[in-house]
Amino acid sequence: MSETVLIRGGSVVTRHGLVRGDVIVADGRVSELGEVLDAPAGATVIDADGAWVGPGFVDLHAHLREPGREEAETIESGAAAAALGGYTAILAMPNTEPTIDSTALATYVIERGRRAVIDVVPTGAITVGRLGTQMAPIAEMAEIGVRLFTDDGTGVQDPSMMRRALTYAKPLGVRLAQHCEDEALAALGSMNEGALSSRLGLLGRPALAEELMVIRDVELVRLTGGAMHFLHLSTARSLQMVALAKAEGLNVTCEVAPHHFTLDEELCASFDPLFKVHPPLRGVSDVVALRSALLGSVIDAVATDHAPHAEQLKELPFDEAPPGMLGLEHAAALTHEALGADQPVRLFELLSRGPAAVAQLRAEDHPRISGEHGGVLEVGSHANIVVFDPQVSWRVDARQLASRSTNTPYEGREMRGRVRATIVAGHVVVANEELQ
Amino acid sequence: MIDSIAGTNLLTLDGVSRRAIVEVLDHAETFAEVNTRAVRKVPTLKGKVVASLFFEESTRTRLSFETAAKRLSADVLSLAVASSSVKKGESLHDTIATIDALGIDAVVMRHSSSGAAVQVSRFVPHVRVINAGDGQHQHPTQGLLDAFTVRTALAERHGTRGVETGSELFDGLRVLIVGDVRHSRVARSDALCYSTLGATVRVCAPGTLLPDDVSSWPVEVSSDFEESLQWADVVGLLRLQRERGSGSFVPTLREFTATHGLTWERALSLAPTTLIMHPGPMNRGVELDSRVTSLPNVMIERQVASGVPVRMSVLYLALAGTREESTGE
Numbered sequence: 001m002s003e004t005v006l007i008r009g010g011s012v013v014t015r016h017g018l019v020r021g022d023v024i025v026a027d028g029r030v031s032e033l034g035e036v037l038d039a040p041a042g043a044t045v046i047d048a049d050g051a052w053v054g055p056g057f058v059d060l061h062a063h064l065r066e067p068g069r070e071e072a073e074t075i076e077s078g079a080a081a082a083a084l085g086g087y088t089a090i091l092a093m094p095n096t097e098p099t100i101d102s103t104a105l106a107t108y109v110i111e112r113g114r115r116a117v118i119d120v121v122p123t124g125a126i127t128v129g130r131l132g133t134q135m136a137p138i139a140e141m142a143e144i145g146v147r148l149f150t151d152d153g154t155g156v157q158d159p160s161m162m163r164r165a166l167t168y169a170k171p172l173g174v175r176l177a178q179h180c181e182d183e184a185l186a187a188l189g190s191m192n193e194g195a196l197s198s199r200l201g202l203l204g205r206p207a208l209a210e211e212l213m214v215i216r217d218v219e220l221v222r223l224t225g226g227a228m229h230f231l232h233l234s235t236a237r238s239l240q241m242v243a244l245a246k247a248e249g250l251n252v253t254c255e256v257a258p259h260h261f262t263l264d265e266e267l268c269a270s271f272d273p274l275f276k277v278h279p280p281l282r283g284v285s286d287v288v289a290l291r292s293a294l295l296g297s298v299i300d301a302v303a304t305d306h307a308p309h310a311e312q313l314k315e316l317p318f319d320e321a322p323p324g325m326l327g328l329e330h331a332a333a334l335t336h337e338a339l340g341a342d343q344p345v346r347l348f349e350l351l352s353r354g355p356a357a358v359a360q361l362r363a364e365d366h367p368r369i370s371g372e373h374g375g376v377l378e379v380g381s382h383a384n385i386v387v388f389d390p391q392v393s394w395r396v397d398a399r400q401l402a403s404r405s406t407n408t409p410y411e412g413r414e415m416r417g418r419v420r421a422t423i424v425a426g427h428v429v430v431a432n433e434e435l436q
Numbered sequence: 437m438i439d440s441i442a443g444t445n446l447l448t449l450d451g452v453s454r455r456a457i458v459e460v461l462d463h464a465e466t467f468a469e470v471n472t473r474a475v476r477k478v479p480t481l482k483g484k485v486v487a488s489l490f491f492e493e494s495t496r497t498r499l500s501f502e503t504a505a506k507r508l509s510a511d512v513l514s515l516a517v518a519s520s521s522v523k524k525g526e527s528l529h530d531t532i533a534t535i536d537a538l539g540i541d542a543v544v545m546r547h548s549s550s551g552a553a554v555q556v557s558r559f560v561p562h563v564r565v566i567n568a569g570d571g572q573h574q575h576p577t578q579g580l581l582d583a584f585t586v587r588t589a590l591a592e593r594h595g596t597r598g599v600e601t602g603s604e605l606f607d608g609l610r611v612l613i614v615g616d617v618r619h620s621r622v623a624r625s626d627a628l629c630y631s632t633l634g635a636t637v638r639v640c641a642p643g644t645l646l647p648d649d650v651s652s653w654p655v656e657v658s659s660d661f662e663e664s665l666q667w668a669d670v671v672g673l674l675r676l677q678r679e680r681g682s683g684s685f686v687p688t689l690r691e692f693t694a695t696h697g698l699t700w701e702r703a704l705s706l707a708p709t710t711l712i713m714h715p716g717p718m719n720r721g722v723e724l725d726s727r728v729t730s731l732p733n734v735m736i737e738r739q740v741a742s743g744v745p746v747r748m749s750v751l752y753l754a755l756a757g758t759r760e761e762s763t764g765e
Binding site for chain 1: 450526527528529530547549550551552554555558559570571572573574621624647648649650651652653
């Protein structure tokens with residue numbers, strides 16, 4: 001049964017700025033926009049006073065751990081965390097156990113996703129088992145709605161395999177996404193390589209490992225004419241190379257993750273595996289470069305790389321602990337903070353419009369999702385909406401998170417900006433900062 | 437800066453002051469005297485329980501620590517976890533919680549992962565944690581016992597006792613550290629310890645066996661091994677860590693020995709006063725010629741002997757000493 005909702009007193013985010021206005025949602029769509037609207041009978045009223053009202057956020061990069069490691073997260077719990085973070089659609093990364101490398105497994109994610117409070121869209125592996133040796137059935141998976149393919153966790157190491165996959169994917173209209181780290185250079189490392197890793201006696205993952213892979217894949221895109229998305233870029237030079245490729249008109253997009261523009265490698269001096277992630281937290285100069293690049297045009301999306309891990313795995317020694325940290329419930333606040341002064345238009349580009357475009361979630365006829373994400377709020381558009389309060393301050397408490405895991409690197413940190421409400425296909429799934 | 441290790445963990449020598457190091461060396465000298473008595477035991481830590489937790493095999497360091505604890509009358513729980521059920525993949529928290537449940541005051545810990553002792557110290561804040569070597573990070577008591585060995589040897593030469601000299605024998609002392617610096621926790625602790633005490637520290641190694649950012653270390657780097665040997669007052673050799681893959685960082689062991697080994701010819705070219713150190717265990721024929729160990733200025737056995745009083749000093753300060761007592765005077 002569909003709800004009628006009045007979002008009252010907020011500022012609607014358009015492509016050009018904020019417009020004060022009320023929004024009425026009925027039958028899963030925006031039915032009315034106006035300066036001051038009366039609540040229809042029986043409508044749920046959401047107070048958006050002082051808040052920004054815009055298209056729901058889209059995450060290109062969520063590790064939901066199902067199937068295989070449900071102790072850490074499930075599609076349902078990850079989606080709940082995402083809803084609290086303002087997301088109306090998330091892409092589930094395929095490095096589960098088993099890997100999402102067939103239509104059967106992608107269908108499993110789609111089916112489990114139907115129980116989730118937001119849209120969960122599968123991604124598929126580029127190679128079978130993410131082993132880098134044989135292409136996964138990309139065309140078949142594309143047929144059931146998979147639009148992004150990746151071996152994330154590690155990248156596709158063999159250049160001839162990546163070349164072949166780009167060539168194969170091109171006529172299918174799907175995009176490959178690469179985890180850029182040359183494992184021959186990075187494999188044994190557990191933090192950024194530099195003076196600090198040398199002092200701590202931890203093996204490093206050099207920036208070069210990422211940058212060489214970006215260079216290689218830009219050249220493969222040039223050679224094949226294929227489409228590539230660069231996942232979680234973490235260095236200034238990586239962004240420069242993507243900027244050059246874009247200037248040449250190559251079909252490349254890229255994302256950055258909040259931890260890479262918020263946290264720096266010094267945190268690893270605690271030897272706390274909460275701060276271990278691949279690519280690793282970098283030095284301050286890269287962190288600053290990423291932050292300032294958020295305002296430019298190189299970065300298409302902020303993506304969480306939400307990577308839940310069971311508590312005991314983060315109590316292993318630093319070099320043995322698995323990489324990754326939570327992200328879905330913090331990303332909007334951290335992006336808002338990193339943008340500096342209020343930048344609602346850019347915030348929604350980075351968290352909604354940009355990632356929706358990369359994921360091709362704007363297609364009206366996408367078979368697996370509840371309408372358009374990342375679009376413009378206007379009468380008739382699908383009601384995938386977030387209400388974001390840019391002023392409110394709050395403190396992160398790992399025990400309060402909706403994720404099944406607690407491996408947040410932001411414990412105790414003061415955040416500014418919080419999602420007040422999330423509406424998916426016209427249904428209120430988060431209100432008053434709580435799941436409904 | 438840590439100005440005294442009394443009542444604290446000893447996880448690293450990074451940030452430990454000259455005063456704190458001298459305090460350890462001075463107490464060690466007192467305990468060295470205990471070791472010459474007919475009854476080599478003092479009641480200082482009677483009733484305290486020290487667990488030795490070695491996730492990585494190390495017969496000599498474990499024996500040294502356990503001997504030190506016993507001479508202070510502490511009870512020792514010796515857990516050779518390297519050979520027990522604890523293996524790769526077990527949570528450090530679970531392991532230490534189990535041992536803590538037995539009732540312990542301190543844990544002496546060796547682990548193959550850098551930072552493991554730091555992590556454990558967070559899990560059991562009421563227990564004093566002594567790092568007995570973690571991965572490629574630190575081996576603080578080795579740094580301290582090497583400094584103790586050097587101070588004692590130099591003091592004897594000056595006809596005095598180390599405790600009378602504080603750190604002054606290190607002023608301007610030239611210490612050369614040679615070999616597999618990259619993979620060595622001993623090199624990290626030694627370089628910090630000697631330089632904090634006032635020595636000039638130089639490292640010399642094949643380019644691949646220098647740390648990635650040696651420029652951030654408190655040392656100078658030389659590529660002229662022969663000249664450095666003549667320059668040095670102390671030559672500290674390091675074990676080539678073949679188990680950490682160091683073999684692939686040099687073309688052959690023979691070439692490493694030819695370029696950076698203390699061959700018999702090089703040993704004979706040293707000034708007779710130059711002290712030769714090695715933390716053990718040695719790769720004879722790789723870092724040094726077997727014959728070198730018989731030369732009079734080789735400190736290797738004295739380093740082992742120094743281990744006990746220095747570790748007695750560290751355990752005493754960590755457990756019996758308190759910050760108030762040691763800084764209030």
